[in-house]
Amino acid sequence: MDAKQNLFFVPILLFFLCFSTTCHFSFGADSISAYRSLSGDRTIVSSGGNFELGFFKPGKLSKYYIGMWFKKVSAQTVVWVANREKPVTDKYSSELKLVDGNLVLYEKGTEIWSTDTKLKSSSVVAVLLDEGNLVLRNGSSNTTVWQSWDYPTDTWFPGGYLSYDKRTNRTQIPTSWKNSEDPAPGLYTLEIDPIGHQFLIRWNRSRQIWTSGAWNGQIFTNVPEIASGSIFNFTYISNNHGDYLTYFFANSSAYIISRSVMDYNGQIKQFGWLPDQQKWSLFWSEPNTQCQVNAYCGAYGVCNDIFSPLCNCLPGFKSRFEKSWTSGDYSGGCQRYMELESGNAYTTGRKADIFQIHSHMKWPDNPQAFSAVNAERCKSNCLSNISCTAYAYYEKACFTWNGDLFNMQQLSVDDSNGRVIYIRIHSSGSSKNNKGIIYGVVGGSIAILSVLLLIAFRRHKSGIATVIERAAEGTMVAFGYKDLQTATKNFSEMLGKGGFGSVYKGTLPDSTVIAVKKLEGVSQGEKQFRNEISTIGNIQHINLVHLRGFCSQGNKKLLVYEYASNGSLDSHLFNPKKDESILPWTRRYEIALGTARGLVYLHENCRDCIIHCDIKPENILLDSFMCPKVADFGLAKLVGRNFSRVLTTMRGTRGYLAPEWISGGAITAKADVYSFGMMLFEFVSGRRNSEQTRDGKVNFFPAIAANVIMGRGDILTILDPNLNQVADVEEVTNICRVACWCIQENEHVRPTMSQIVQILEGVVDVDMPPDPRGLQVFIDNEDDIVFFTDKASSSNLHIQSDPAWASSFVEEQYTNKKTQGSKIQECESD
Numbered sequence: 139m140d141a142k143q144n145l146f147f148v149p150i151l152l153f154f155l156c157f158s159t160t161c162h163f164s165f166g167a168d169s170i171s172a173y174r175s176l177s178g179d180r181t182i183v184s185s186g187g188n189f190e191l192g193f194f195k196p197g198k199l200s201k202y203y204i205g206m207w208f209k210k211v212s213a214q215t216v217v218w219v220a221n222r223e224k225p226v227t228d229k230y231s232s233e234l235k236l237v238d239g240n241l242v243l244y245e246k247g248t249e250i251w252s253t254d255t256k257l258k259s260s261s262v263v264a265v266l267l268d269e270g271n272l273v274l275r276n277g278s279s280n281t282t283v284w285q286s287w288d289y290p291t292d293t294w295f296p297g298g299y300l301s302y303d304k305r306t307n308r309t310q311i312p313t314s315w316k317n318s319e320d321p322a323p324g325l326y327t328l329e330i331d332p333i334g335h336q337f338l339i340r341w342n343r344s345r346q347i348w349t350s351g352a353w354n355g356q357i358f359t360n361v362p363e364i365a366s367g368s369i370f371n372f373t374y375i376s377n378n379h380g381d382y383l384t385y386f387f388a389n390s391s392a393y394i395i396s397r398s399v400m401d402y403n404g405q406i407k408q409f410g411w412l413p414d415q416q417k418w419s420l421f422w423s424e425p426n427t428q429c430q431v432n433a434y435c436g437a438y439g440v441c442n443d444i445f446s447p448l449c450n451c452l453p454g455f456k457s458r459f460e461k462s463w464t465s466g467d468y469s470g471g472c473q474r475y476m477e478l479e480s481g482n483a484y485t486t487g488r489k490a491d492i493f494q495i496h497s498h499m500k501w502p503d504n505p506q507a508f509s510a511v512n513a514e515r516c517k518s519n520c521l522s523n524i525s526c527t528a529y530a531y532y533e534k535a536c537f538t539w540n541g542d543l544f545n546m547q548q549l550s551v552d553d554s555n556g557r558v559i560y561i562r563i564h565s566s567g568s569s570k571n572n573k574g575i576i577y578g579v580v581g582g583s584i585a586i587l588s589v590l591l592l593i594a595f596r597r598h599k600s601g602i603a604t605v606i607e608r609a610a611e612g613t614m615v616a617f618g619y620k621d622l623q624t625a626t627k628n629f630s631e632m633l634g635k636g637g638f639g640s641v642y643k644g645t646l647p648d649s650t651v652i653a654v655k656k657l658e659g660v661s662q663g664e665k666q667f668r669n670e671i672s673t674i675g676n677i678q679h680i681n682l683v684h685l686r687g688f689c690s691q692g693n694k695k696l697l698v699y700e701y702a703s704n705g706s707l708d709s710h711l712f713n714p715k716k717d718e719s720i721l722p723w724t725r726r727y728e729i730a731l732g733t734a735r736g737l738v739y740l741h742e743n744c745r746d747c748i749i750h751c752d753i754k755p756e757n758i759l760l761d762s763f764m765c766p767k768v769a770d771f772g773l774a775k776l777v778g779r780n781f782s783r784v785l786t787t788m789r790g791t792r793g794y795l796a797p798e799w800i801s802g803g804a805i806t807a808k809a810d811v812y813s814f815g816m817m818l819f820e821f822v823s824g825r826r827n828s829e830q831t832r833d834g835k836v837n838f839f840p841a842i843a844a845n846v847i848m849g850r851g852d853i854l855t856i857l858d859p860n861l862n863q864v865a866d867v868e869e870v871t872n873i874c875r876v877a878c879w880c881i882q883e884n885e886h887v888r889p890t891m892s893q894i895v896q897i898l899e900g901v902v903d904v905d906m907p908p909d910p911r912g913l914q915v916f917i918d919n920e921d922d923i924v925f926f927t928d929k930a931s932s933s934n935l936h937i938q939s940d941p942a943w944a945s946s947f948v949e950e951q952y953t954n955k956k957t958q959g960s961k962i963q964e965c966e967s968d
């Protein structure tokens with residue numbers, strides 16, 4: 139047999155041997171073995187078809203890398219790169235192969251990259267696993283001798299880890315790409331911090347620019363949304379060996395394909411793949427906005443979060459690395475056209491440096507503050523110190539900056555955080571003798587001025603392309619009315635109408651589908667409206683509908699939301715369309731849990747806590763994965779006093795209203811708990827809680843369910859008949875019990891939303907609830923389902939069906955609450 143025949147027969151022989159003995163070799167299309175290497179277009183694919191490994195080319199240049207990408211994602215998304223610092227120029231004359239137990243990349247016989255395992259063994263195979271891990275296994279012992287998860291590129295996989303080994307001092311640190319076309323290590327690293335028990339983003343392996351906050355056993359304190367009640371399950375282990383952090387997806391149905399990336403722009407981003415839209419959806423990122431990333435625009439660069447380019451050089455400065463700057467890598471910053479005068483201009487006889495004024499700026503980092511009688515003194519103080527590069531005079535104090543200026547931001551004209559600052563430049567910065575400088579100053583001024591103008595006129599039509607581009611990145615956007623008119627084809631496709639206005643479907647030019655809500659009756663002033671909007675827009679959680687932007691032009695107030703393709707829960711629960719299947723019990727349970735998690739976030743975890751005040755199935759939207767998202771949070775406060783009108787005139791809402799709305803008690807988060815409980819009953823029955831029977835009687839389901847829960851009947855008899863009794867009895871019992879606790883008249887007895895989550899997660903048991911008082915009344919009183927307790931005789935239930943009365947009552951409540959200064963009053967109008 140010659141060598142060629144050998145190559146052919148040996149794998150076949152081994153193949154048969156594998157069946158006759160316990161053999162751990164894998165010679166399928168998922169592995170590289172002594173007999174199978176990668177070259178040219180050849181790739182290997184993990185056994186379940188999740189990942190592919192082979193040569194790829196990230197940019198236009200002929201630079202090839204060995205990389206791993208998602209096989210099931212149409213837009214090639216690389217998650218790991220082997221030779222990230224040393225590309226090859228020709229993939230056909232390059233080969234990735236196993237040599238003496240090492241995986242080595244050669245180009246024309248020269249070694250480019252290697253796993254550098256010290257083991258000399260011919261029985262090693264490289265297998266691509268379905269989790270996105272390339273492992274080298276020693277066939278003789280079936281031990282893993284090397285794995286790509288120990289050498290992450292920029293992606294942190296579910297199941298992968300960040301770690302620090304005390305004994306070896308080894309760390310796993312995903313490091314950003316240099317830019318979108320260069321996988322070489324960039325400026326940002328994602329690291330575990332064994333001292334603070336947290337994870338953090340570092341810039342340039344030195345300065346810490348963002349931290350998750352310490353792990354308290356359940357959440358990271360600065361980002362509770364990613365651990366508690368979210369789609370992630372984190373595990374943080376700290377022991378004698380070191381620290382170790384990993385995560386998994388809590389809900390396997392949501393975002394089946396997903397990735398966490400340390401992005402080259404300095405943000406950690408979590409994406410989920412939307413198969414029906416064939417695109418990645420960004421659902422979490424930190425720091426929140428691009429301008430919050432430390433030194434994003436480098437020295438003397440000015441950041442703005444609204445229009446592109448995101449960075450501009452100050453007048454009198456030009457980009458230090460023109461090519462990277464134009465390709466979007468701003469980290470090199472800007473440099474002066476002309477250096478500052480050294481020495482005192484008075485003694486040298488040369489012209490002193492001048493200062494250029496900049497308004498609406500976020501100041502650079504690290505000012506030094508001292509008192510000065512006036513601005514002129516402050517200026518001369520700066521001028522006399524050659525290292526002083528800027529000054530500001532604010533509230534009778536002088537602020538000066540020494541050395542390079544970082545983290546300046548151009549704010550919009552109506553942003554109250556904007557301040558004036560004077561930047562020092564060479565006097566010829568405004569001289570007519572130096573063309574270069576003139577261009578620099580004028581060009582820079584124009585760039586910054588245009589940013590200001592664009593911000594001021596951001597609702598103007600010309601801004602739409604960039605505006606929409608930013609919308610896609612998850613930043614809150616101010617849309618022009620015309621933009622939304624175009625996106626919704628003149629508001630032609632109405633999705634529904636509620637108490638706050640009508641909702642229309644729309645599509646942005648980048649194909650993102652949106653839902654636009656035209657608000658009616660907003661009584662707030664412009665500034666307050668914008669403040670509220672920015673609070674709502676900053677709230678991001680997988681179980682909350684994301685507010686992408688807004689429009690505020692005179693009395694035209696519109697909100698732009700992410701679109702939930704499966705509509706609202708009421709239609710699935712109460713009126714499934716002909717072609718829709720009945721919501722199975724397991725799905726109902728998942729939706730209940732997801733909704734509860736969204737509410738926990740609103741009540742307890744987000745920075746400005748919010749009481750929803752209008753929980754009902756119409757406000758639980760379902761995305762393409764049937765993942766629930768709570769809608770319309772924050773609207774109670776936004777529409778202010780008109781909210782009482784909404785509550786009392788809307789059909790449907792009334793049945794979910796907690797008694798304290800009417801009885802005069804303070805409105806707390808427990809009002810949402812009550813509404814949530816009412817809704818839970820509807821998950822079980824598949825119908826509205828109050829239903830008129832053919833003979834005119836009103837059946838009040840919670841009363842029926844409470845009766846059964848008290849041990850007076852079989853739980854499955856009250857289950858939605860469409861489910862054909864296919865449901866977990868324990869789960870149904872749990873939900874009914876929780877619901878009974880939630881609708882207790884005394885709000886102090888009701889559980890909190892986080893207790894509810896724990897019960898639904900099965901972590902905590904739920905006791906037998908007390909009989910909810912007065913429920914029987916609903917069976918006996920058929921006229922109306924709303925119970926408004928009479929203030930004069932609160933022991934009796936007074937059935938009140940006049941919305942006008944209720945409206946004035948609720949308004950009175952608002953006023954009372956203000957004067958009484960109750961503790962939690964998020965639903966009130968101020």
Ligand code: ATP
Nearest residue numbers: 633634635636637638641653699700701702706756
């Ligand atoms: P309320 O005004 O009390 O919230 P509502 O929820 O019935 O009552 P709207 O919020 O105006 O009224 O919504 C009307 C309908 O529009 C919803 O029931 C839902 O079906 C649809 N809808 C609203 N927002 C979205 C969205 N982001 N994606 C998809 N459909 C939506």
Ligand code: MG
Nearest residue numbers: 636756757770
């Ligand atoms: Mg709604």
